[in-house]
Amino acid sequence: MFTGPLLLPPLLLLVLLLVSGAAKARHTDATRSAFSQLELPRVLTNSPAPRALPWVEILLAAALLVAPPPFALPVAVIATLLFAGYLVVIARALTFDHPVTCSCFGELGLGQVTRRTAVRNVLLVIVALLGVWSATAEASVASRLVDASGVEWMWLGLVVLTGAVLGTTFGGPKGGSPTSSVVGAHPSDAEGELDYLRQPLPFATLADADGSLHNLTELTRTGAVVLVFISPGCGSCRAAIESIPQWSTDLAPVRVIGVVAQTIEATVAAVPELEGHLMHDSKGVTIRIFGARTPSAVLLGGDGMLAGGPVMGGHEVTAFVEDVRGELLAAGVLAPA
Template sequence: MVVLTLVVVLLTSGVAKLRDRRATRDAFTALRVPGVVPAEPGAAALPWVEVVTAALLLAAPAAWLVPVAVVVLLLMLAYTALVARAMTFDEPVTCSCFGGIGRHDVGARTLARNVLLTGLAGAALWYALGDGSVPAALAALDRDGWWAVAAAAAACAVAGLVVGTPQAVVPLPTEDAELLDYERQAIPYGALSLTGGRTVTLAELSATQARLLVVLNPHCGPCVRTAELLDDWAARLAPAVGVVAVYPDAASATSAVGHSADLAAWEPELNVRRVFSVAAPAAVLLGADGFLAGGPVEGEAEVAGFVAEVLAEVDESPAPAE
């Protein structure tokens, strides 16, 4: 059952990665995988490594199971080491370890899961060293044993259907409904440090101009792609709305790439993302009247859609009289 459990995990992970290749590539960025493993070819090959390894675990005879089990153990050790290392990073890390179905913040739970999988891989290697194999074990099953395998397979199938079932699409509200439902709130207290060294509150920042805050992390695939759009957004929103890229610390703000340096700022003690309860990438629009004008929204597609709405509003606004 240990080997079969690893087969299910590796197969689920590999298929999920194949279905969401971008998420796999983003995981390489988020986990800062060392350059000895090139990101693009590594992200492309990893799902197939997992799928092929799962198939070999299932079909390999006893003589071949040992090297396959060694590969699985090394793979799990590498995953565990990357997660443990990511937990020491200054900014929170989101890892798509299971493609689109496994995207979550890296933390103690992620590490515990990987340690458990490493232990299972070690047990599989011990089983292989004892001349064990899945084909031999299946051949020795009696009727009750086959019923147990069938029940386990059915449970896995049900779990796969539950995990893979798409969420129901909720109809988008009409524009009038959005306006009625959105209750404007005062800009909460928060502070940003600007690249010139000055620290301002969010209310002070937006006192003379509406501000679009875009919350980013430096080692985050969706954030990197969002950052590359900021200069265009800033040019199209000016002068009605100013764009500010909010990074977690001074080092990431001053070394930010993909957009103009003067758009970057950083938040002491992650106060902005905490007050709005968002993870990067995210966006919120601060009004020049001291109230929130839109958002917050979270996620790459959601931020892009939100900015598109803001751009549409700006384009429709009458030009100021000269």
Template structure:
């Protein structure tokens, strides 16, 4: 590696950029960082509150040390970075085996939040980069020594690599904005088939539920911080939307529905066959508005912030409806 200073710098600087970005993002959204420990079901041997508070600082310190550490100190720093990436990869791989989709703010409030095979591939690549940095450090390298070995052509190559990375980031960001614009032009699809078990002991499919009024399904699960905070809003939301829209809290099983204390028991239902989660391909928390005409009226949306914004949109839409003559 010491004979290829440009390659060494590109690898180290990429890992530094990821760690620094992740650390800053986690500091900007501390609650999302703490919630990620619950979403990923981090083993209880890890003190979640303490670890969530320390993790962004660990990432930022690692980023600085990877840049500044001399060759004799870079080995332990690189090993710690590799161990961190291995832990992240293992947690994501484990989460892919959960019964329901997982959303996790691994990069705070930025980046993708759906945990899938793309997430696993990204983490595996970062783990590989960290392993290369360990190799570079064991070979006696450091950022300072690699930078000293660069000639003019090497510096131009490094600048070109940085420019390419910046362009890729801008292009991907633009693609996300286009996707958001497309979603704003909402196409109404028919409500898919699905059955929920209600708090009064009845079972009803989604078509039956919407035969008399529109329904706002709020998909939740026990032990999920964002779900708990979302559930706490449901009683007030249900009162403000009635009678135009009925609110239904959807849990994965009867025990979770019966144990929910954040809202009135009458709002609870459960989805033991994952009809709703699989039919709409959502994690938790999520929300879907079902129209009384048999078509989707909004959503699905997922994530605490997006669900809260969706609640406001539904409230505004209901408020704009003309009053029914008494």
């Protein structure tokens, strides 16, 4: 067997599992949140599984590296079954009528589940199957690396270099979201408000509890509005969810509205204290327009212009609201506590 090609699949899998496991281990709440957002069975979400999954991935990565025959083959099969399970979960999430945020690689991979996510997982299953083939070799991956010739090491290095070039060239978004270039900065940034470029509110609609649709311009006719995009099953959203009723009081006359892709009825059933503070973003259209994810926030100015955000992340949303409150205090709109 030629060592180079057969070493690539298990090496790729073990690196991905190590990175994924380490990232998940640092943020176990994000993993439990992913279980909830992906609507896995509640008994699984509330079990030790979210906390154990990172260590399972790390141990599996180590086993892929050092397991000798005949143990290498069942280890490779287990890895294949794990990645196949991930593919099934992602494919199921694509059938939901609302966007789902998945921390597939902990907070490193925090992002919305799309068809691209499914394609990536299909490719990983194929790599895992090639790893099963590689596991039929007469030595462990570690032993084959030690015995590899200089030419084979050079071949592996060139493959890694090619992958890095392709990843940096074609991976990730090109230039950010449609609005990020002009609304991504916050007025409190070091350069000051003069560097904050504003633009008219995008045309997007949200539904109230009665099902009536309102575009963003209509929402701001009575004054500025802070939209906080949340999901009841999102662990990172917990602080924002708990704070929205208080923010509505603290920032008045600025309105604070929680925006959910799930129905308002389902959200209120899960979080009763949000009743009267929610609007429905059908199929997550508005959050996509802002290029955001849950949790995130944006400030709609009373003049029909974007006034701040979007900002993303639990701590960032809280800081953003505090900055808005500070601006209102400085302008004399709010009385000091």
